[in-house]
Amino acid sequence: MKIYNPTDIGDRNKLMILRLIKVYDGISRQEISKRMHLSAPAVSNNVAALIENGIVYENGCDDTSLGRKPRQLSYKGDLYYVISVELMPKKVRAGIADLYGEVQQWTEKEIIVENGVDEVLGQLDSAIDELLEKRKKDVDVIAIAVGVPALTGQNDLNDLFGTYLPEWKNVDLKEHILQKYNVEAIIVNDVELALIGERERGVGKKQTNIVYIKYGEGFAARAIVDGYLLKGNNMAAGELGYYLESLEEMTDEFVCPGRFEKKVCQNIFSECGEKNGLSDLILRAEQGDEAADAIVKKIIRKIAVVIANTVLMLNSEMVILGGDSEIFTEENIVEIKKILEKVCPFVPEVVTSKLGADAPIIGGIKVALDYAEEQIIMLWKS
Amino acid sequence: MKIYNPTDIGDRNKLMILRLIKVYDGISRQEISKRMHLSAPAVSNNVAALIENGIVYENGCDDTSLGRKPRQLSYKGDLYYVISVELMPKKVRAGIADLYGEVQQWTEKEIIVENGVDEVLGQLDSAIDELLEKRKKDVDVIAIAVGVPALTGQNDLNDLFGTYLPEWKNVDLKEHILQKYNVEAIIVNDVELALIGERERGVGKKQTNIVYIKYGEGFAARAIVDGYLLKGNNMAAGELGYYLESLEEMTDEFVCPGRFEKKVCQNIFSECGEKNGLSDLILRAEQGDEAADAIVKKIIRKIAVVIANTVLMLNSEMVILGGDSEIFTEENIVEIKKILEKVCPFVPEVVTSKLGADAPIIGGIKVALDYAEEQIIMLWKS
Structure with a gap:
């Protein structure tokens, strides 16, 4: 899958419309136009692209208006899955969620870091494999977030794996996942993900x-x-x-x-x-x-x-x-x-x-979802 | 003067257009339309309002195009003044600037804080009076920023004047300036202003x-x-x-x-x-x-x-x-x-x-200018 970055105004509008539909299930095109100060044709064109992408569908009529009734729009939260993994020196924990961010399955594998890089990557893969096994087979995974005890983008510094495992610095986690699963991975610091998780569904x-x-x-x-x-x-x-x-x-x-x-x-x-x-x-x-x-x-x-x-x-x-x-x-x-x-x-x-050990996973799901939605709205370009 | 807060999209567009004209002196309506992804009629209407307000004027023609030449737009930086004051326990320092933020005059007065609240306010007023005296008489002051060694919005805490002068807590500086000069004052922490100043024209x-x-x-x-x-x-x-x-x-x-x-x-x-x-x-x-x-x-x-x-x-x-x-x-x-x-x-x-003792004054001018521009674009509503 190609990676897109929605920078032009039409794409930003699509993303805003998609998020409105996700939050206000059953919203009409008219209501979107009013809330976004966007012209009716612009809304129509963008909604058409979202429907073509499969992420939005029309869902009966709005009962409140007289005359010709506006059609309601809904978000197709089961179009794809996202996976979130926390990779720690002693274990890997992971969850698979629908596009609403509801975790469907969890898994956890032990890691014996002393056994080397292959052990760590093997246990990471086996956690992802287990989640893929348990998913509905006709639904693809569109993004994988991985929380790591490291400063992402910095090679050596603060990499907790690096302190146990000198060869770890040669591992390209993003590339490993892309090669094995053909899915884009987003690698993020685990503490950052925990905070995002608590903010999304925890105490903050x-x-x-x-x-x-x-x-x-x-x-x-x-x-x-x-x-x-x-x-x-x-x-x-x-x-x-x-x-x-x-x-x-x-x-x-x-x-x-x-x-x-x-x-x-x-x-x-x-x-x-x-x-x-x-x-x-x-x-x-x-x-x-x-x-x-x-x-x-x-x-x-x-x-x-x-x-x-x-x-x-x-x-x-x-x-x-x-x-x-x-x-x-x-x-x-x-x-x-x-x-x-x-x-x-x-x-x-x-x-x-509040979320305890789940916090980084929930945070990773949020990050993966944001990324997934950006990819989905760009599908019409591919 | 009434205080407006430009929240609707048309007003935000006016403000963006105004700032484009300020930075790119001589820009045409077409260029604004291109840069802002805004329709030609929307640009025209907003520019017309800015010209009516007096803050923008048409300034000859752009030489680069053939055929009918687009007219160039300029920012009228001498339409108003803003004043920035730093109020300190031992002195008050102030400057008056045009709408480009160029300081035209400086002044400084000693304060003997032990002489009480009237002394402090008296020296503040005398600094402002001196700047008003020196300005071009047909140009009004549209905003006054005051930097204070205090947490603004907090009554007692961290107010350096309060530690010297217990009655200071009953002073409403904003109201004092409004009553005396009929100009809106923006009261801001002095360290915050110094940072804004350095960022605007100093090392950062x-x-x-x-x-x-x-x-x-x-x-x-x-x-x-x-x-x-x-x-x-x-x-x-x-x-x-x-x-x-x-x-x-x-x-x-x-x-x-x-x-x-x-x-x-x-x-x-x-x-x-x-x-x-x-x-x-x-x-x-x-x-x-x-x-x-x-x-x-x-x-x-x-x-x-x-x-x-x-x-x-x-x-x-x-x-x-x-x-x-x-x-x-x-x-x-x-x-x-x-x-x-x-x-x-x-x-x-x-x-x-880099700016030393001028930093808070320069920062205050930036804050006063931002406020002034918001007021100016709203003039057409008053």
Whole structure:
């Protein structure tokens, strides 16, 4: 399939019309013309192209008007599927959804990253194969989004696979998927996808200023600012794993992964002999293990300072705690809030992720859908 | 004058046409039609309204075409003036500009804030009066922008005047100017204006991700992210005066002004008996005063850590040092860069402000001009 980029005005209009029909099922051409300040012939021509593409169909008549009744238009949400995959060092999770974004099937495969690149790609393929197997056979997949723990577009930096698997840097994931499935893949940072997911179907639906914090195997943030997803100059806005707590932490050279990430994701656990990570540590703390409790508190306070200083710059209304920090207890959240209250003139709401491990997949589906719709409206040109 | 907000499509088109004519002096109706994908009659009608408003005039013929020659359109930049004022605790600075944004006259008045609200407003008025006196008498002022060291829209918080002058909180600056001059005032945070100024005519013209740091009587930042001015949920994005250096700095309550601002703008100077602030301190350091040199270095390093952590979140391509930090030496800048290089995966350019004390005034003129153009295109409705 060729890739199109709808830049001309007619194509942008088609896309806007398609999205109107998707949201207002049964809308008429007249209503579209009124809402978009677009002439009746322009609407008619664009709708005709969408009907020819198969993505829109006429659906009976509108009952409210007298005389000749306008025909209602509907969105054909089952015309194609999209797939969303999150590729992590220990597993791959994936879902297949219709064009409404409703996930039809989920799957998950373990990865033993030590077995090398073929293992990782093999498990990725087997997750996609399983979803393709389970789909309605006459419906094609039009886009695949892949969430990765890396800065996309940057070769080495912050690639979590790269730290386990030096050969990973030679892998072209986009090309791999195109070769094997003949479908375009969109590769996106996993934290960015998690934030998009929460905004689409999770806790951050109404907010226009959100910081999403992912704490787990790595530490990073992504933000919605004034309604827009913050990207930054190198698509790297939010790489707080490099946060510098104080000048005493400074070394002579730049270090990667970052100092803060190394401390709160690795070193701090060895201080109390915890091998299984945050969930076991919190469990031990709740069972009365004082050493574990002290470490949990230390983690909470360190993260709270980073969040507070970030919120000062962004003036966010909501902080979403994702990754392992989803399992923070109510008491932990209160501790974070207390610090924010003492630092920030405007204190944001602090909540844990609603979608949990599904957040990046749901975010990937949204990204794949946006891409799919752009492709669909361009079909008439091909 | 009534205030209009051009929201309908015809008005947005007028504004776009006006700005095209301003940038491409001598453009024809045909060229506008081509550039905007707008029908010839729509362009003609909108241009007719702009000519009726007096802001556009016909200016001879275009020589390049054969046959009937299209008439060229020009922007009447001297139709009105705008005024921009920066109100500071110790002085007020102001400029008057034509509609091209060219400043025609500058003025500056001292303020003795201890003399109270009447003194402050009196000096503000006398600056405006002087500019009105010097203008061409048949040309009116259509908008006044006022930069203030405060969070606009927030009553008490971060109002530098409020800290000197408790009665200041009862002052309605917008109303004061409207009553006295019958001109609409736009009140904007001074750091925001400085950033807008630098972007308009200073060092940050080409960059889409910029952090502007103001260090002086206060400490604050403002940012351009992905091309947009970051506002935040309460128009307070960038209030880094509240930055928390470490948990040891924490007190039981929220404090205002912020802990970091108090330290780097006040306390740190008393440590070495410096009463005149940064410029004298840097001078003493350059003359070999080791105590002064140590404090300068300490300030530089503290600020560098804040900048580094902010750049991680925003992934900025440029850091502009404004306010008193304009006078940092080349050696000081190198020290900041060194710290950024050890912390940030993507190291931004670090530059001092180009416009210096003019930056907020130039920014205010830009804001006043945008507002003025919106008013002018609506004149045909009044």
